[in-house]
Amino acid sequence: MAIDTKTVARVAHLARIALPEDRQETLASELDTIVAWVEQLSEVDTDGVQPMSSAVEMTAQWREDKVTDGGYPEKIVANAPDPVGHFFSVPKVVE
Amino acid sequence: MNDLLDLSLTDARDGLRKKAFTAVELTEAYLAAMDKTRALNAYITETPDQARAMAVKSDERLAAGTAGPLEGIPLGVKDLYCTEGVLTTAASHILDGFKPPYESTVSSKLWSAGAVLLGKTNLDEFAMGSSNTTSYYGPVRNPWQDKTDPDKALVPGGSSGGSAAVVAARSALASIGTDTGGSIRQPAALTGTVGLKPTYGRCSRWGVVAFASSLDQAGPFTRTVRDGAIMLGAMAGHDAKDSTSANIAVPDFEAALKRGVKGLRIGIPQEYRLKSLANEIDDLWQRGIDWLRAAGAEIVDISLPHTKYALPAYYIIAPAEASSNLARYDGVRYGLRSEGKTLDEMYANTRRDGFGDEVQRRVLIGTYVLSAGYYDAYYLKAQKVRARIAEDFRNAWSQCDVMLTPATPSAAFGIDDKQDDPIQMYLNDVFTVTVNLAGLPGISVPAGLDHKGLPLGLQLIGKPFDEETLLQTAQALEDAAQFSAVAGLRA
Numbered sequence: 001m002a003i004d005t006k007t008v009a010r011v012a013h014l015a016r017i018a019l020p021e022d023r024q025e026t027l028a029s030e031l032d033t034i035v036a037w038v039e040q041l042s043e044v045d046t047d048g049v050q051p052m053s054s055a056v057e058m059t060a061q062w063r064e065d066k067v068t069d070g071g072y073p074e075k076i077v078a079n080a081p082d083p084v085g086h087f088f089s090v091p092k093v094v095e
Numbered sequence: 096m097n098d099l100l101d102l103s104l105t106d107a108r109d110g111l112r113k114k115a116f117t118a119v120e121l122t123e124a125y126l127a128a129m130d131k132t133r134a135l136n137a138y139i140t141e142t143p144d145q146a147r148a149m150a151v152k153s154d155e156r157l158a159a160g161t162a163g164p165l166e167g168i169p170l171g172v173k174d175l176y177c178t179e180g181v182l183t184t185a186a187s188h189i190l191d192g193f194k195p196p197y198e199s200t201v202s203s204k205l206w207s208a209g210a211v212l213l214g215k216t217n218l219d220e221f222a223m224g225s226s227n228t229t230s231y232y233g234p235v236r237n238p239w240q241d242k243t244d245p246d247k248a249l250v251p252g253g254s255s256g257g258s259a260a261v262v263a264a265r266s267a268l269a270s271i272g273t274d275t276g277g278s279i280r281q282p283a284a285l286t287g288t289v290g291l292k293p294t295y296g297r298c299s300r301w302g303v304v305a306f307a308s309s310l311d312q313a314g315p316f317t318r319t320v321r322d323g324a325i326m327l328g329a330m331a332g333h334d335a336k337d338s339t340s341a342n343i344a345v346p347d348f349e350a351a352l353k354r355g356v357k358g359l360r361i362g363i364p365q366e367y368r369l370k371s372l373a374n375e376i377d378d379l380w381q382r383g384i385d386w387l388r389a390a391g392a393e394i395v396d397i398s399l400p401h402t403k404y405a406l407p408a409y410y411i412i413a414p415a416e417a418s419s420n421l422a423r424y425d426g427v428r429y430g431l432r433s434e435g436k437t438l439d440e441m442y443a444n445t446r447r448d449g450f451g452d453e454v455q456r457r458v459l460i461g462t463y464v465l466s467a468g469y470y471d472a473y474y475l476k477a478q479k480v481r482a483r484i485a486e487d488f489r490n491a492w493s494q495c496d497v498m499l500t501p502a503t504p505s506a507a508f509g510i511d512d513k514q515d516d517p518i519q520m521y522l523n524d525v526f527t528v529t530v531n532l533a534g535l536p537g538i539s540v541p542a543g544l545d546h547k548g549l550p551l552g553l554q555l556i557g558k559p560f561d562e563e564t565l566l567q568t569a570q571a572l573e574d575a576a577q578f579s580a581v582a583g584l585r586a
Contacts, residue, residue, distance in 0.1 A: 008459065015418060015462040016425070017455055018443035027459065030517060034460055037518055038407040038473065044480050051478030052485060055295035055309050055534030056559060060338060075196040079429035088427050093438050 003032040099124040100265040100586055104168055104322035107268060111157055111167045118153035118167030121268075122146050122211050125169040128266045128586030129213060135236045135584065137251075137260040139174045140182045141214040149211040156209060165329050166209030171267035173258045174215035175222055176202045176313075177302040181212075185304045186220045186230035189449025190430040199302025200334045201271065201313045208329040213267050216257030220451045221421065222278055222306045225523035227256025228510060229453040237286060237507045238264035238582035242548035245583065249507040249549070252282030252523070255316070259286040262316045265586040269317045269326055273303060275310045276409055277503075277527025280539035284502035284552025287541040287580065288316050289569070291323045294560045295534035296341035298327075299334030307416035308339075310409075310531040320540065320569045324348035327562060343560055351563035356571040357391030359564070362495030366402035367526060369504070375545050376501045383499050383542060383553045386575035387568070395495050399487040404480050405529040406521060411464050411477035412532075417454075418461025424449060456517065485533040492558055497568045500526050502539040502552035526554055536562045538569045541578040550580065 005024040008031065012019040019027065073086040082089045099121055102110060110116055126143050146169060153167035177183050177195035184190045198206075206212070219229040227235040227250055237251040238260055251260040255272025259282035262270050272279045274292035283290025291314045298313040305311060315326035328349065333342040363384060368377075388394050426432035426445030433448045435441035450458065464473035491498070504525055514520055530537040536559070539552040553572060557565030 003463070007463070011459050011463045011466065013443075014466060015458050016439065016442040016446055017450065017458065018440070018447040019455075020447070027456065030456060031460060031463065034410065034456075034517060035463070035473075038411055038477075041404055041407050041411075041473075041476050041480050044401065044404055044476075044483060046476065046479035046483065049479040049482050051475050052482035053309060053478055054339070055531070056339075056341065058296065058339070058341065061342070063335070072196075077428075078196060079193050081426060081430070081432035090427055091435060091438050091441050 002035055003028050100128055103319045104269050104317060104325060105319065107168060108166070108325070112162065118150040118157065118211065119147070121167055122150035122169050125213055125267060131586045132238070132264045132266045132584065135238060135260055135264055136233050137217055137235050137257040137264065137266065138171065138214040139184055139186065139217050139232045139257070142181060142212050145181070146211050146213050153209050153211060163207065163209030164325065165205060167211060168209070169211045169213045169268050170205060171213055171216045171258055171261040171270035172202055173218055173255050173270070173272045175218060175273055175304045176271065177304070178202055178212070178215065181215065183215065184232070186218045186232055187449065187451070187454065188231045188431060189424045189445070193429050197302060200299035200336060201303070201330045204332070205271070205329055216261055216270060218257055219254035220454050221304065221417070222254035222273055222275055223417070223453050223457055224253040225277065225281055225520055226250040226514070227253040228514065229451055231451060234510050235260050236510065236584070238584035239286060239507060239549055240583045248510045250285070250510050252285035252507065254278040256282050258316050259283055259288055259290065262286070262288045262318060263582045264584060269315055269322055271313060271315055271330065273311055273313050274531065275306050275413060276531050277524035279314045279316065280527045280537055280554055281503050281523055283316055283539040285507040285550065287550030287578065287582065288318060289320055289323045289541065290314065290316050290539045291327060292530065292537045293327060293331065293562055294536045296339055297536070297560065297562065298330045299337040299340045301334055301336040305420040307413040308420060309416060310413060320566060320573045321349060321352055323538070324352060324566050341560065346563055348562060348566055351567045352570045354567040355391065356387055356568050359392045359497060359568060360395050360495040361387050361392045361568070362395050362397035362491055362498040364397055364399045364402065364498055364500060366399050367500045369525070373505060376504060376551065379543050379551050379553065380501050383572060387499065387571060390571045390575060397491045397494050397498070399491060399529065401480065401483045401487050402529060405484055405532055406525060408477040408480040408484065409528045409532060410460070410521060411473050412481060414457040414461035415465050415474050416461070418458045418465065421454070421458055481532050484529055488533045488535060496558070497564055498556040500554045500556065502526060502554040506545045506547065506549035506551055530556055535559060536565050538565055540569050540572045540576065542572065542576045543578065544580055
C-alpha cells in the first residue's frame with residue numbers, strides 16, 4: 001500500500017484538515033485505490049512533451065500597473081466570522 | 096398559466112416582445128412552479144422578492160422598447176456563482192452565511208441582458224461530484240422517474256444537478272452551471288435538457304467559486320439548442336477581470352443554427368467504443384450517426400489514442416488545482432469558523448467541520464500529488480499526458496469538423512444506490528472529461544429514452560472557439576431526434 005494512515009496524517013496536516021483518527025483508515029484505503037488507479041499514466045510515453053498547464057494557448061496580456069479597485073474595508077470584512085472594526089481577527093499567534 | 100411554463104426561452108422572448116404576456120406574469124408562473132416542485136430540493140436559496148422586482152423592471156423596459164436579449168426571462172443560477180447580497184454557498188458548510196459583496200461577471204451580464212433571478216440552484220459541494228449527492232444541503236431529486244419503479248428517487252447528475260433539474264422540472268426557463276469534467280453535459284443528459292460547455296476562455300470565470308481553474312467553464316442549461324445559443328450569446332465575452340478569458344469577438348450563435356450539416360465531417364472517435372458500453376447507449380450513438388448522415392453530413396472514423404488516460408489525468412490535475420484553490424477557506428475572512436487554541440488548530444478544525452467527505456478526499460489527493468517527492472511523478476506527468484490528449488484532438492481536426500459521442504455511459508441512477516467506490520462515480524465523466532482537458536466546447540443534446548423511460552443524451556465536441564459549428568450540428572441532431580418526452584415530476 002503506497003498510502004498508509006501515516007501518510008494520510010501527514011498530508012492532512014499539510015492540507016490543514018483535522019482528521020479524526022477513525023477517518024484515517026478509510027481515507028488511506030480510498031486514497032490508495034485512487035493513486036493505484038492513476039498509476040496507469042506511467043504507461044504513456046511523454047518523453048520530450050511539454051507539460052500543459054493552460055487549456056487554451058494564449059499569451060497573457062500586459063496591463064498598466066495601477067490600482068483599479070478598493071477603498072471599501074467595510075465590504076471586505078462584512079462576511080468575516082469575528083471582525084474587529086476593519087480587521088479580521090485570529091487566535092493569538094505570538095505569546 | 097401552465098402553458099407559460101411550456102414555452103421555450105425563444106418563444107417566451109418573442110411572446111414578451113409581442114406583449115402576449117408580461118414579464119411579471121411569466122415570473123409569477125415560475126415562482127408558483129418552484130413552490131410546486133420544492134420537494135426536488137433543486138434550489139438552495141429562492142429569491143422571489145428579487146425576481147418580482149426584476150420582472151417589474153423588465154416590463155418597464157419592454158414597454159419603453161429598450162428590452163435586452165433576455166428581457167424578462169426567469170433563470171436559475173448554480174450556487175457557485177457569486178451573487179451580490181444573495182447567499183452563495185457552493186453547497187458547502189464552509190461558506191455558511193456568505194453573501195458576496197460583488198456579482199460574478201457572467202451573472203451580471205445576464206442581468207444586463209434583462210434576465211430575472213429565480214434563485215440559486217443546488218450542486219455537488221464545490222462542484223465535486225457527478226450525482227449532486229455531496230451537497231451539504233442534501234441531494235437533488237431528478238424530476239424524471241423510472242417507469243418500472245416510479246417511487247425510486249434518481250439523481251439528476253452533477254455537479255450542476257440543481258440547474259439541470261430546474262430546467263427539466265419547469266421551475267426555471269433556463270439556468271447556468273459550470274463544467275469542470277462534465278458537470279453541465281452529464282446532468283443535461285440525465286435530465287433530458289440541452290447542456291452547453293463553451294470553449295475554455297469563452298466566458299469569464301470571475302466571481303465563480305473556483306474548483307479547478309484550468310478546467311472550469313460556465314455554460315447554460317436550456318430546453319432547446321436555440322435557447323442555448325441565445326444564452327451563450329449573453330454570457331460570453333472578454334473580461335479584463337479574468338486573465339484567461341479570451342479576447343475574441345462573440346459571434347451571433349443563433350444565426351449559425353440554420354446552416355445545417357450538409358458537407359460537414361462528423362468524427363466518430365473509435366476509442367469511445369468501450370467494451371463495457373451498454374447496448375442502449377451504443378444503439379443511441381448509431382442512431383445519432385444515421386441522423387447526421389441522413390441530414391447530409393459525412394461520417395469519418397477518427398482516433399483519439401490517449402482517451403483512456405483522460406480520467407486518471409483529470410483526477411490528478413483537478414484535485415491538485417482544487418487543493419490550492421480551496422486553501423482560502425480557513426475561517427478567517429468569510430464563512431464558517433471552528434475555534435481552536437492556535438491559529439493552525441483553528442484552520443484545521445474549520446476545514447474538518449466545513450468540508451464534506453468528497454471535498455476532503457480531493458483536497459488530500461491534490462495535496463499528496465503536489466507534495467515534495469511526488470510532484471514530478473504525478474502532477475507533472477498528468478500535465479504531460481494532458482498535452483498528449485490535446486494533441487490527439489488537434490490531429491483529429493484535420494479529418495473532421497465536429498465529433499459525435501455518447502454523453503454518459505448510463506441513464507440516471509438511484510440517489511440511494513451504493514456509491515462507496517469513488518472511482519466508479521468518476522467513470523460517469525468518461526465521455527466528457529477529455530473535452531475539459533483539451534479546453535474544447537461540447538454540448539449534450541437529448542436524443543432518446545432508455546428502457547426505463549429515462550432520458551439519454553448525445554454529445555458533440557467542437558474545435559476551440561467554434562461553438563457555431565457545434566450549435567448548428569446540435570440543431571440538426573435535435574431536429575432529427577424529435578425528443579418530446581417530459582419529466583413526470585415537473586410543475
